[in-house]
Amino acid sequence: MSVEPAAKPMVEGIFTPAGSDGLAHLLCSRCACGAVAFPARERCAACSGTDLVVEEVPNEGTIYSWTTSPGRTVRVVAQVQFANGLMAQGHVTAEPAAVRIGQRVRTVAVPVDYADDGTPLLSYAFEPVEEAA
Numbered sequence: 001m002s003v004e005p006a007a008k009p010m011v012e013g014i015f016t017p018a019g020s021d022g023l024a025h026l027l028c029s030r031c032a033c034g035a036v037a038f039p040a041r042e043r044c045a046a047c048s049g050t051d052l053v054v055e056e057v058p059n060e061g062t063i064y065s066w067t068t069s070p071g072r073t074v075r076v077v078a079q080v081q082f083a084n085g086l087m088a089q090g091h092v093t094a095e096p097a098a099v100r101i102g103q104r105v106r107t108v109a110v111p112v113d114y115a116d117d118g119t120p121l122l123s124y125a126f127e128p129v130e131e132a133a
């Protein structure tokens with residue numbers, strides 16, 4: 001999926017469409033105690049510490065669980081487990097029949113809206129990198 005150069009995240013600080021390796025990454029906070037949080041926090045929920053840094057979450061993760069969101073269009077919402085310890089929720093760019101627990105997914109930037117000046121606004125989603133079968 002190509003992303004127009006002018007496109008930018010709809011909400012800053014949640015994810016980067018092109019991180020240090022050019023791929024999309026969620027942004028989480030990591031506390032000195034090891035706790036990770038998404039979206040990034042200024043105070044740790046585990047130890048109340050404030051020694052937190054923002055880091056890129058690995059581009060790929062594994063579906064831990066998933067469900068469908070109600071609405072006119074059925075959309076898959078998944079909890080995705082990442083190797084840095086983070087569990088994050090987001091939409092999956094696949095039909096329910098093509099999704100399974102344990103499936104590898106990658107973080108991608110998807111256009112969701114336009115700013116008043118026409119700038120495409122992006123959100124993140126998870127895209128399967130392997131078949132569900």
Ligand SMILES: [Zn+2]
Nearest residue numbers: 031033044047
């Ligand atoms: Zn902590």
